[in-house]
Amino acid sequence: MKIYLLFFIIFVVISNCLAEQDSPRILHGLFSDSDQTHVCYGSLNIDTSQFNITNSLNINDVGNPKNIKYPLLPLTYDPNNDVIYMAAPNNESKTILSVINATSGNLISTFKSISNTIISLQFDIFQKQLFAHIETVNENVTLLAEIDTNNGNIKEVLGTIQDSKPTHMSSYCPICRKYFLMMIEDQQFVYVGVNTSNQGGVDWKAKINYSPISMKFDYKTFTMYTTYINVTERVVSSIGILNRTLGGISKVVGILSEDPELIVTSLSAFDIGEKIFYASIQLSWPHYEGISYVDVDTSQADRILLTKTQYNSYGWFVKQFVH
Numbered sequence: 263m264k265i266y267l268l269f270f271i272i273f274v275v276i277s278n279c280l281a282e283q284d285s286p287r288i289l290h291g292l293f294s295d296s297d298q299t300h301v302c303y304g305s306l307n308i309d310t311s312q313f314n315i316t317n318s319l320n321i322n323d324v325g326n327p328k329n330i331k332y333p334l335l336p337l338t339y340d341p342n343n344d345v346i347y348m349a350a351p352n353n354e355s356k357t358i359l360s361v362i363n364a365t366s367g368n369l370i371s372t373f374k375s376i377s378n379t380i381i382s383l384q385f386d387i388f389q390k391q392l393f394a395h396i397e398t399v400n401e402n403v404t405l406l407a408e409i410d411t412n413n414g415n416i417k418e419v420l421g422t423i424q425d426s427k428p429t430h431m432s433s434y435c436p437i438c439r440k441y442f443l444m445m446i447e448d449q450q451f452v453y454v455g456v457n458t459s460n461q462g463g464v465d466w467k468a469k470i471n472y473s474p475i476s477m478k479f480d481y482k483t484f485t486m487y488t489t490y491i492n493v494t495e496r497v498v499s500s501i502g503i504l505n506r507t508l509g510g511i512s513k514v515v516g517i518l519s520e521d522p523e524l525i526v527t528s529l530s531a532f533d534i535g536e537k538i539f540y541a542s543i544q545l546s547w548p549h550y551e552g553i554s555y556v557d558v559d560t561s562q563a564d565r566i567l568l569t570k571t572q573y574n575s576y577g578w579f580v581k582q583f584v585h
């Protein structure tokens with residue numbers, strides 16, 4: 263008996279050690295609950311479907327993510343200072359750029375210095391610079407600019423993008439120092455790269471032959487992952503690799519949904535350490551949010567539906583600093 267007990271204890275100890283080696287899958291971000299006057303900051307554990315809300319912020323201070331003009335809340339994470347930047351309109355439609363402590367969720371500062379809508383935000387983790395894609399007063403003319411994090415002012419305009427309708431889709435490469443954008447020209451999607459080094463400049467524009475839902479750049483492998491609906495199998499939502507030269511998907515990486523009731527939304531996150539792409543999904547009836555996630559190396563896919571939660575997601579990021 264005793265020897266069995268000993269083996270059992272050893273087994274438990276070993277399996278606990280193994281379990282601890284698997285890093286938990288956690289997405290940090292901003293969420294909504296039933297209180298319409300506040301925005302919740304916290305995290306979601308994918309393995310347990312548990313939310314951990316650490317603070318709630320007043321929409322009169324940080325703006326209301328419900329009133330954003332584009333489908334995705336501009337949000338970016340700075341791992342050097344452990345803060346996030348977000349942009350949302352206040353009740354007078356004025357853009358508020360907020361700096362939020364990414365541990366406590368406390369509001370550090372807000373800026374109202376950008377008069378036009380901020381479409382997306384990207385933080386360069388190595389150069390420690392904040393960039394924004396901003397509307398101008400002219401339709402189909404947008405700016406890519408560096409934002410001074412001390413006062414929220416435009417520090418330098420790096421590129422003006424003409425004759426293109428902006429979309430919420432963007433990503434960033436801190437090694438090549440490029441801001442990637444998805445735009446629309448003559449009803450067609452155009453993939454744009456803007457330099458953030460030297461004098462800036464629109465480096466290239468490439469027409470693409472599919473309709474993207476979201477995109478995330480992996481700067482460790484120089485791969486742009488993108489989600490889309492397969493045009494031949496309309497119910498299938500996939501994740502693939504965008505090849506600019508080809509102007510489309512060069513490799514299908516995995517399937518996010520094969521169910522017409524499960525809609526893949528534009529909200530996504532990428533864990534560059536674990537190589538997991540997270541995409542938000544919505545079940546149309548009954549209405550539930552969920553997450554489909556794919557290991558981009560093995561194509562292994564998994565999914566959770568959050569049927570018991572009072573929270574909805576506004577924005578996600580993975581808290582990491584991968585060199």
Ligand SMILES: *[C@@H]1O[C@H](CO)[C@@H](O)[C@H](O)[C@H]1NC(C)=O
Pocket residue numbers: 314316365366
């Ligand atoms: C919730 O988040 C806080 C702040 O990040 C952390 O200290 C705490 O351990 C978390 N709790 C759980 C149950 O994960």
Ligand SMILES: *[C@@H]1O[C@H](CO)[C@@H](O)[C@H](O)[C@H]1NC(C)=O
Pocket residue numbers: 322323352353354
């Ligand atoms: C609008 O926001 C201001 C603070 O910026 C607040 O004092 C005011 O009550 C808000 N108005 C409404 C209608 O919520």
Ligand SMILES: *[C@@H]1O[C@H](CO)[C@@H](O)[C@H](O)[C@H]1NC(C)=O
Pocket residue numbers: 343344345363364365366370
């Ligand atoms: C963020 O909050 C944590 C926990 O309260 C604190 O230790 C840290 O100094 C804060 N960081 C900033 C940049 O305010």
Ligand SMILES: *[C@@H]1O[C@H](CO)[C@@H](O)[C@H](O)[C@H]1NC(C)=O
Pocket residue numbers: 401402425426427446447448449
């Ligand atoms: C802006 O671009 C969109 C998409 O190409 C086009 O439909 C629209 O007419 C353009 N508007 C102006 C004012 O050029």
Ligand SMILES: *[C@@H]1O[C@H](CO)[C@@H](O)[C@H](O)[C@H]1NC(C)=O
Pocket residue numbers: 438457462463464465
């Ligand atoms: C953008 O930067 C690359 C080098 O990273 C350079 O070759 C290219 O000429 C630059 N483009 C513009 C428009 O300045």
Ligand SMILES: *[C@@H]1O[C@H](CO)[C@@H](O)[C@H](O)[C@H]1NC(C)=O
Pocket residue numbers: 492493494495500502511514
């Ligand atoms: C679309 O689906 C078809 C049939 O399943 C498949 O052969 C094709 O590779 C898919 N295309 C993309 C771009 O996902």
Ligand SMILES: *[C@@H]1O[C@H](CO)[C@@H](O)[C@H](O)[C@H]1NC(C)=O
Pocket residue numbers: 505506507508512
């Ligand atoms: C991208 O597409 C071009 C043109 O088809 C091809 O030559 C190139 O090898 C592709 N690159 C990758 C990384 O698949």
